[in-house]
Amino acid sequence: MxxxxxxxxxxxxxxxxxxxxxxxxxxxxxxxxxxxxxxxxxxxxxxxxxxxxxxxxxxxxxxxxxxxxxxxxxxxxxxxxxxxxxxxxxxxxxxxxxxxxxxxRSTLGGSDLSLDDFLCEFDLADDVRETADGHRVAVGTYLRLAPSGPEWALVRRSLADGTVAVTRAELYELLREACEERVASGxxxxxxxxxxxxxxxxxxxxxxxxxSRNYPRSFDAAPTPDAFPPCVEHLLAEARAGADLPAHSRFALITFLAGVGMDEEEIVETTGREEESFAYAVERLAGEGGPFDPPGCTTMQALGDCVNPDTLCESIAHPLEYYAERLD
Structure with a gap:
């Protein structure tokens, strides 16, 4: 191993x-x-x-x-x-x-994993071929792996000879779906x-x-950014600046915004991130399949997302608890 x-x-x-x-x-x-x-x-x-x-x-x-x-x-x-x-x-x-x-971009070393290796792993080698501007994927495989969302609808895709055109980045997202399918199997x-x-x-x-994660699950008032905790303010600023947020940071930001009552459109508008990969994450974490619970302060600290804590942070255990205190 x-x-x-x-x-x-x-x-x-x-x-x-x-x-x-x-x-x-x-x-x-x-x-x-x-x-x-x-x-x-x-x-x-x-x-x-x-x-x-x-x-x-x-x-x-x-x-x-x-x-x-x-x-x-x-x-x-x-x-x-x-x-x-x-x-x-x-x-x-x-x-x-x-x-x-x-x-x-990997700095870990010890691996020579290639895209072809991954395609073979999931029996997709015969269903994906590279083109001058991306890849084409067999329509059956595309329909099985494509995330939900209007941008993935078949009517919005170039369909020819039983294949669908995707960019390289979109192919990576299809492979993420294949990984999720593999993990969930059984x-x-x-x-x-x-x-x-x-x-x-x-x-x-x-x-x-x-x-044991006791924190407010709903709020009567409209979302109030002035009451966001420092960690969320930092992640929101990073997102608006176009930073490539790690998966755990993106998860924390999106689930918090959903937790204060924002819908998918509001989250995309608030973060200023309209690219497909971010919009897909919003839909997966805050849409019909969610909402996922936002991480608590202990998890935020462990993953490095807790930054510039203030005095109120010392008395709460969850970002939504902080938000509720600030609203009061």
Whole structure:
């Protein structure tokens, strides 16, 4: 198990590496607390932060093995939308990684992943061909993987010879959908008692963590930017300046704005970000499939999104709690 498997634990190569290592899942959950804790963190970060990245040093072995543990935990959770949110977070994290690698921006080293490799992984090599100005995708594959949203409607696309024209950036978004589809496949599943029983305390901890987030869920007044907490003001300024926000920062900003009552159009207008990738994130996080819960202060701090806290920040545990106090 190496760094490549750790970055993309849902790929066939990672699964084969786990099989070759002869790992027994029941033994793992009983005896390896490091792997179980990373699996727990993976799920919690996914459900409250929209990412599975960690700021802790994790060995490739722990990172790879935490993935099947996380899938077990998600299957045991009685939390609405847990599977969808978990799969979306895994896919968003993978999207950040593979776009960096495909565009030569990755500084991690240890991987020579190519776009062709990814297409082969998802059996898409015969369905995608490169053109002078982008790619063409077989219409059936396009319809299966295209995100919802008017910009992805087939009537707005160039259709010829059973293929649909997409840009390279749009192809990456289709691959993100393929990753999400792969992660969600088979979830939730029935977990045997020898695996479920040792994980019961871990599942209870995750459940308590999710249920203990007490903050206002709705507001009577129209959204009031003057009452936004410093972290959101900072993210909003970065978004308006055109900064390439990390997935967890984009998640925090969009879900907060949805939490104060903004709809999709208002969020796009407020952030000044009309590009398709951002609009898609808004639709996924704040549209009919959402809304996702905004991350709390602990998560914001862990992911580096807590900046310039003021005195009110010391007495609250969630950005929406801050907002409610400022409104009062």
């Amino acid at each position: 190496d760094t490549f498997h750790a970055r993309y634990p849902f790929l066939d190569a990672a699964r084969e590496a786990v099989g070759a290592a002869g790992v027994d899942l029941a033994t793992l959950v009983r005896e390896d607390r490091t792997v179980v804790e990373r699996g727990r963190e993976r799920v919690e970060l996914a459900l409250v932060g929209g990412t599975v990245r960690t700021d802790q040093h994790v060995t490739p072995r722990v990172e790879v093995l935490s993935y099947p543990i996380a899938r077990v935990i998600v299957s045991l959770l009685d939390v609405p939308g847990a599977v969808e949110k978990y799969a979306a977070a895994e896919a968003s994290t993978a999207y950040e990684r593979f776009t960096d690698e495909f565009e030569g 979830l939730p599943f029935e977990v045997p008692d020898p695996i479920a029983d040792p994980l019961e305390p871990t599942v209870r901890r995750v459940t308590r963590s999710l249920s």
